[in-house]
Amino acid sequence: MLFLTTRVVGQHPLLPLLRPIFTLFPLPSSCSLLPHEPISIRHPLLAALSSCRSPEEVRCLHARLVTSGLACHPFVASKLVHLLVTLPSVDSPSSNLDYADIVLWATPSPTLFTYNTLIRAHSNSPHRTVNSSLLLFRYLLRDPSRPVPNQYTFAFVLNSCCRRLEKDADEGLAVVMEAEQVRGQAARWGLGANLFVCNVVIRLYGSWGMMEEAERVFKECSARDLFSWNSLMGGYVGVGEMQRARILFGEMRKRDVVSWSTVIAGYVQEGSFMEAMELFHDMQLSGVAPNEFTLTSILTACANLVALDQGRWVHSYINRAKINLNERLLAGLIDMYAKCGEINWALKVFYEEGISKRTVWPWNAMLGGFAIHGMAGDAVDLFERMRSERIAPNKVTFISLLSACSHGSFLDEGRTYFELMKGVYGIDPEIEHYGCMVDLFGRAGLLNEAEEFISLMPISPDFIIWSALLNACRIHRNIDRAERVGRIIKELDPKQVGCQVLLANIYSRSGRWTGARDIRNEVEISGSKKTPGWSSIELSGMFHQFLVGDQSHPQAKQIYSFLDELSIKLKKAGYEPELGEVLVDIDEEDKETALSIHSEKLAIAFGLMNTEVGTVIRIVKNLRVCIDCHQATKFISKLYDREIIVRDRVRFHYFKDGFCSCKDYW
DNA sequence: GTAGGGTTAG
Numbered sequence: 001m002l003f004l005t006t007r008v009v010g011q012h013p014l015l016p017l018l019r020p021i022f023t024l025f026p027l028p029s030s031c032s033l034l035p036h037e038p039i040s041i042r043h044p045l046l047a048a049l050s051s052c053r054s055p056e057e058v059r060c061l062h063a064r065l066v067t068s069g070l071a072c073h074p075f076v077a078s079k080l081v082h083l084l085v086t087l088p089s090v091d092s093p094s095s096n097l098d099y100a101d102i103v104l105w106a107t108p109s110p111t112l113f114t115y116n117t118l119i120r121a122h123s124n125s126p127h128r129t130v131n132s133s134l135l136l137f138r139y140l141l142r143d144p145s146r147p148v149p150n151q152y153t154f155a156f157v158l159n160s161c162c163r164r165l166e167k168d169a170d171e172g173l174a175v176v177m178e179a180e181q182v183r184g185q186a187a188r189w190g191l192g193a194n195l196f197v198c199n200v201v202i203r204l205y206g207s208w209g210m211m212e213e214a215e216r217v218f219k220e221c222s223a224r225d226l227f228s229w230n231s232l233m234g235g236y237v238g239v240g241e242m243q244r245a246r247i248l249f250g251e252m253r254k255r256d257v258v259s260w261s262t263v264i265a266g267y268v269q270e271g272s273f274m275e276a277m278e279l280f281h282d283m284q285l286s287g288v289a290p291n292e293f294t295l296t297s298i299l300t301a302c303a304n305l306v307a308l309d310q311g312r313w314v315h316s317y318i319n320r321a322k323i324n325l326n327e328r329l330l331a332g333l334i335d336m337y338a339k340c341g342e343i344n345w346a347l348k349v350f351y352e353e354g355i356s357k358r359t360v361w362p363w364n365a366m367l368g369g370f371a372i373h374g375m376a377g378d379a380v381d382l383f384e385r386m387r388s389e390r391i392a393p394n395k396v397t398f399i400s401l402l403s404a405c406s407h408g409s410f411l412d413e414g415r416t417y418f419e420l421m422k423g424v425y426g427i428d429p430e431i432e433h434y435g436c437m438v439d440l441f442g443r444a445g446l447l448n449e450a451e452e453f454i455s456l457m458p459i460s461p462d463f464i465i466w467s468a469l470l471n472a473c474r475i476h477r478n479i480d481r482a483e484r485v486g487r488i489i490k491e492l493d494p495k496q497v498g499c500q501v502l503l504a505n506i507y508s509r510s511g512r513w514t515g516a517r518d519i520r521n522e523v524e525i526s527g528s529k530k531t532p533g534w535s536s537i538e539l540s541g542m543f544h545q546f547l548v549g550d551q552s553h554p555q556a557k558q559i560y561s562f563l564d565e566l567s568i569k570l571k572k573a574g575y576e577p578e579l580g581e582v583l584v585d586i587d588e589e590d591k592e593t594a595l596s597i598h599s600e601k602l603a604i605a606f607g608l609m610n611t612e613v614g615t616v617i618r619i620v621k622n623l624r625v626c627i628d629c630h631q632a633t634k635f636i637s638k639l640y641d642r643e644i645i646v647r648d649r650v651r652f653h654y655f656k657d658g659f660c661s662c663k664d665y666w
Numbered sequence: 667g668t669a670g671g672g673t674t675a676g
Contacts (some may be wrong), residue, residue, distance in 0.1 A: 041667070075667065082668065113668065120669080155670060162671095199671055230672050237673090261673045268674095296674040328674050335675065361675065368676060396676050403676085432676075 032069025035109045039073055046070075049079055055096040058083045062103075077107040078114040085121035097125050112147035115140050116156055123160030133160035134178060141185070151194045154186040158200040165207045176208050193222040199231055206235020211244075230258050237266035255286070261294040264301075273301040274543060277310065289321070292329045299332035303339035306620035306647055307538045311336040315349075327357050331365035338369025341618055341645035341652060360394055367400035372651045374662060376408020383417070395427050402436035406443055407651060414440040435465050442472025447481060463493045470499060474506050482506045497523050498623075509627075535599040535621045537607050546602040555606065562605045563597070566636070575635040577628055600629050600646060608640055616643045624648045634658050 033039060039046065045065055052058045062080060065071035071080070084100040104110050104118055115136065122133040137157045140146050161179040165172055179201075186197050198221035205214035214235045218228060229252050236245035249255070249263045260283040267276035280298050283290065290298070295314055302311035315333060318325060330353055337346035346369045354362030363386050370379035383401050386393060393401075398421045405414035418437055421427045434457050441450035450469055454461050466489045473482035486503035489496055500519050507515035536545040544553065553559065600621050607617035625633075625648045637644050638658035646653040654661035 038667085078668070086669090111668095116669070152669065159671070196670060203672065225671095227671050234672060256672095258672055265673060291673090293673045300675075326674085331675055365675070371676090399676055 033073045035074050037073075039070070039075055043070075046076065046079070049076070049083065052083055053087065055084045055087050055089045055099070056091070058087065059096075059099060071103075072107045074107060074109055074111045074114070077103055078111050078117065081114050082117045085117060094125060097121055110147075112150060112153070115147065116150075116152045119153060119160070120156040123156060123163055131160055131164055131175075131178070133157055134182075137182070149185075149189060151191050151196050154182065154189075154191055154194070155196040155200050157182050158186075158197065158204060162200060162204045162207060165204065172208055176204070176210075179204055193220060195221060195223045195225060195228070198222075199225075199227045202228060202231040202235065206231060206238055209235075209239045211235055211239060211241070226252075226254060226256055226259070230256075230262060233259065234262050237262055237269070240270060242266050242270055242272070255288065257288050257291050257294060260286075260288055261291070261297065264294060265297040268297045268300045271304070273304045274545070276301040277305070277307070277543070290317075290323075292324050292326055295323060296329050296332045299329070299336045303332075303336040304620070305536060305538065305543060306340050306618045306645075307543065308340040308342065308618060309538055309541050311340055313541075325353060327354075327359040327361040330354050330357065331361040334362055334365035334369060338365070338372065339647060341616075341647065341654065343369055343373050343375070358391065360391055360397060363391055364394070364396045364400060367397060367404065371400045371404035371407060372647075373654075374404075374407045374651060376404045376410045376413070379404035379408075380410065380413055393421075393425060393427075395430060395433070398427060398429075399432050399436060402433060402440065406436055406440035409444055411440060411444050411446075431459060431462060431465065434459070434461070435468050438465055438468040439472070442469055443475060445472075445476050447472055447476065447478055451481075463489050463496045463499060466492065467496070467499045467502070470502055470506075474502065474509075477506075477510065479506060479510055479512070505627075533599050533621065533623045535603040535619050537603045537617070537619055539607075539610055544603070544606060546599045546606070548599050549597045550599065550602055553602075553606070555609070558609065559602055559605050560597075562609055563601060566605060569639060570632060570635050573635055573639055575632060577632075598626065598629050600625065601632065604633065604636060604644060607644075608636075608642065614642075616645060619644065619646045621646060621648045624650060625653060630660065630664070634660055 041047070041050075045061070045068060049058065049061055049065070052061060058080060062071060065076060065080070070076050080103050081100045084096050084103070089096055100118060100121065104114055107114065119133045119136050122136060125132075134157060137149070137153065140149060140153070158179055161175050161182065165175045183192070183197075183201060186192055186194070191197050198217050201217050202214045202221075205211070205217065214232055218224070218232050221228060229248065233245050233248045233252075236242070236248065245263060245266055249259065252259060260279070264276050264279050264283070267273070267279065276297065280290070280294070280301075283294070295318065299311060299314055301307070302314065311333075314336070317323070318329070318333075323329070330349070333349050334346045334354060337343070337349060346366065350362055350366045354366065363382070367379050367382055370376070370382065379401055383393070383397070386397075398417065401417055402414055404410070405417065414437065418429070418433065421433070422429060434453075437453055438450050441447075441453060447469070450472060454465060454469065457465075466485055470482055470485045470489065473479070473485060482503055486500065489499045500523055504516040504519040507513070507519070532547055534545055534547050536543055538544075546553065550556070600619055603619045604617060607619070611617065625646060630653065633644055633646065633653070633655050635658065636642070637655035644655040646655065651662065
């Protein structure tokens with residue numbers, strides 16, 4: 001028993017989405033009040049409506065509003081719609097949105113407020129495959145008898161465009177063009193320079209990387225507030241222009257937690273972790289309290305700097321300040337502990353807090369932890385548990401899982417999971433997954449298979465893929481192949497000096513000095529510089545970063561005399577320098593410098609000098625550990641009876657009693 | 667007669 005007229009049905013923009021729901025309940029044919037007739041807020045049903053705490057309660061009450069004939073009064077309808085889409089839902093929010101759509105559609109003359117509320121709700125809904133906000137907006141404009149849009153309408157519609165853009169960059173241009181039209185309409189209604197409209201447009205252009213446009217809107221806006229500044233700055237952070245972002249940040253007269261979080265996240269994104277930490281420090285001095293966004297970024301910085309003390313501080317701050325421990329912050333904590341070498345703490349956090357979460361984030365963080373610790377068996381077990389708990393894996397899950405398999409030489413498992421990813425989970429492998437597989441075959445010594453795998457890839461291999469094979473050639477001392485692969489990389493990307501240096505090291509290790517020297521000369525002539533190597537160590541909350549041959553540290557003199565003593569002790573203990581790496585040092589810029597002053601040696605010496613006997617020394621290095629430093633560190637761990645944890649660009653090295661957890665396999 | 671926008675893993 002539906003009281004629908006074809007006129008209404010034919011015009012409703014969301015009809016195809018709603019049809020299944022029409023049969024669920026009858027719609028009233030008439031209203032007991034006239035649309036313009038006021039309804040008292042003291043009306044018992046209206047009062048009852050206001051006291052509802054969930055959309056489910058609202059839906060129950062709706063039945064009584066329908067029978068009393070009040071449901072289609074414009075004001076009642078607007079309240080209904082608003083409550084349906086804003087109250088926290090105990091089950092499916094999307095069905096409440098469907099329900100709210102029907103209320104709009106059943107109301108004879110809905111108010112603008114109702115339209116606006118729904119346009120907003122649609123832009124927040126992840127369940128729609130089309131831009132239903134925009135459809136609703138067009139529906140509103142189509143008939144002059146409907147209310148005229150205001151600043152809320154335009155801000156909400158543009159926001160829906162913005163969200164689509166952020167969700168799916170492929171639609172970018174189409175979305176921007178649609179948004180341009182909406183913007184034109186806003187201008188026609190005299191709202192072109194409205195603060196709220198402008199702020200969304202700034203964000204929209206920023207999301208699409210059109211910073212000149214964003215800047216222009218920022219300037220042309222009738223007024224500017226904190227949101228305008230934050231949005232513009234966020235745009236620059238998004239396109240990686242941190243300098244401009246930092247200047248804007250400096251010009252802001254007032255900064256809130258979002259301003260700070262945005263610029264901190266920007267530094268973390270570009271890998272400037274120290275800057276992020278410094279800014280976090282400034283933030284605390286300024287009296288703005290960090291929130292879960294800020295702390296997620298800071299944990300990433302801690303993880304990358306191996307700043308365990310600071311990371312622990314963040315953990316206790318979260319508990320102390322009762323910060324909402326959401327899935328991402330939780331993943332950040334697990335990641336931080338794992339990357340600081342504290343896999344047991346990572347496990348503790350995961351089992352206490354993360355395992356109960358139904359999202360993939362904490363699981364991915366834990367898998368990633370196992371991967372860098374070379375714990376392939378645990379990674380496989382955890383993944384199987386994840387499957388049995390029906391947590392849907394994503395592409396990141398498989399990067400961690402495959403990389404764990406490769407570090408643990410789990411050849412069969414790696415193969416199986418790669419197939420599983422495509423076949424069962426329908427995840428198309430990306431370049432990173434292919435990289436893991438090349439690494440897996442390469443480390444296992446299956447160089448032919450690795451190369452064949454590369455030739456069969458549906459996407460063209462980048463230099464990372466080839467350097468995985470080159471690294472395998474290093475491990476398995478296959479010089480001919482290394483030479484060939486080196487040539488391929490050089491043609492593909494001549495700027496990848498690091499790969500050429502790796503090739504030179506392969507040459508010199510096998511005694512082919514001329515080959516090594518040629519490459520060195522070539523690299524020097526080309527003038528391209530490889531990333532300078534650095535190592536850092538945290539000491540009671542302070543970071544000490546060392547470059548190769550660094551003399552700038554206040555304790556430089558003591559460090560160098562300590563190293564002199566150290567090298568004598570090391571020689572006595574039977575250590576011999578790996579001369580191969582002297583000739584073309586993997587991290588050296590200054591060719592005069594010798595092995596003893598590699599950045600990680602400086603950091604280790606500094607750690608030994610400044611910490612109590614028995615303290616674990618934690619070093620982080622931006623590049624891979626060289627063979628000689630690896631050998632020397634093994635000796636140092638035995639000689640000084642210290643645990644030394646070195647995290648390099650790819651994995652962990654846990655030195656103890658003269659051995660390393662990577663079993664010299666990295 | 668009610669409302670608003672910005673940030674977060676490999």
